[in-house]
Amino acid sequence: MNGAHDMGGMHGFGPVLQEKDEPWFHGEWEKKAFALTLACGGLGQWNIDISRHARENQPPAQYLDNSYYEQWLHGLEVLLVEAGLVTEDELKTGKANGKSNVAALPADRVFKALQQGSPYAREIAEAPAFKPGDKVRVKSMNPPGHTRAPQYVRGHVGEIVMHHGAHVFADASARGEHGVAHHIYNVAFTAEELWGADGQGGAVHLDLWEPYLERAR
Amino acid sequence: MSSHDHHHDHNHDHEHPRLSELQLRVKALESLLVDKGLVDPAALDVFIDTYETKVGPRNGAQVVAKAWADPKFKAALLADASAAIKSFGFEGRQGEHMVVLENTPKVHNMVVCTLCSCYPWPVLGLPPVWYKSAPYRARAVNDPRGVLADFGTELPGDIEIKVWDSTAELRYLVLPMRPAGTDHLSEDELADLITRNSMIGTEIVTFPAKAQEAAE
Known part of the structure; x- marks a missing residue:
């Protein structure tokens, strides 16, 4: 979706400000927003692409006004209701209407779950369409759902610099289609290609799945 | 090489505009999820401790x-x-x-x-x-x-x-x-x-x- 989350190349946000002696979390609510999100992720009812889409799928003004863990909190509330784990009413009142039939991730399994992570590489039958050195153009497209091809590279030509094998395809995975994987490549775009005369030289590299790309000359 | 002499002293201690609302919202969500058996409170501490002190x-x-x-x-x-x-x-x-x-x-x-x-x-x-x-x-x-x-x-x-x-x-x-x-x-x-x-x-x-x- 062409949402406010797709920020690459936007103007007007001002300088990057570092926080001195920044704590890992600002207050208890950030800790809990973080930990509740991970704990509920451990219920196995959604994947990382579904949860990214739940965060980005907000009215742009609201997205830009939210602090970081507010995005997470918003996303978690949406996911819990969408997955049927809690009702709108329970969310509103804070009162549980009975126990869930989904079991919590127990504390003694947290370390193992984090250590295992969730590998995204898959073996697929199709041969890769591109190889390092090939010129590719990112297709002109504007899908209303989740995608990981930012607007600032669409329509632009880059060069394949790495083939990472095949990975779970985020756009499909965000729709709950877990079995879809495609070859994924690191593609380098020159600053001039992306920004014209306003480029500063150098290059921007992105990891892009094959369905985003077409051969260019 | 890097002229690292200007300091980033911007202090971000101004409060979040919705701080009290957020504190209540998170607290309510936590107790709801614990009551429903969807979250083990001890697991929350492990997640927080891992990323505050271990990684x-x-x-x-x-x-x-x-x-x-x-x-x-x-x-x-x-x-x-x-x-x-x-x-x-x-x-x-x-x-x-x-x-x-x-x-x-x-x-x-x-x-x-x-x-x-x-x-x-x-x-x-x-x-x-x-x-x-x-x-x-x-x-x-x-x-x-x-x-x-x-x-x-x-x-x-x-x-x-x-x-x-x-x-x-x-x-x-x-x-x-x-x-x-x-x-x-x-x-x-x-x-x-x-x-x-x-x-x-x-x-x-x-x-x-x-x-x-x-x-x-």
């Missing part, structure tokens, strides 16, 4: 220091970063597929996630607020030299800047250049010099280090 940029600094000290390890790290990093026991969530980018006198690498906040947790811990902020996500790709200037980092004009936008599940760690005059240092002493920001690519490593900025 942080010191992990990445150890990897970088070893790469500086041991050419064979460096070659292995550049060839298969996930495997080389796993040899330290650093693996898992948000670091499943690692790539290490080597800075050289000709190329400087800088990592961003313009679409959200993708970041290599097992080696750097959770990202700082600036990494997740709109100014960084917007400008890293079209104004990298301006962003570097915000960090007090000036690079020679002829150095090529490569910006890596983390759009998929590959996670990038920058291998900064080893500063001159550090031949006599042990791996641990080298690790003390290596800042988190140098492994994201918004700073370079200096010797002697600015003590308070080294990765902890």
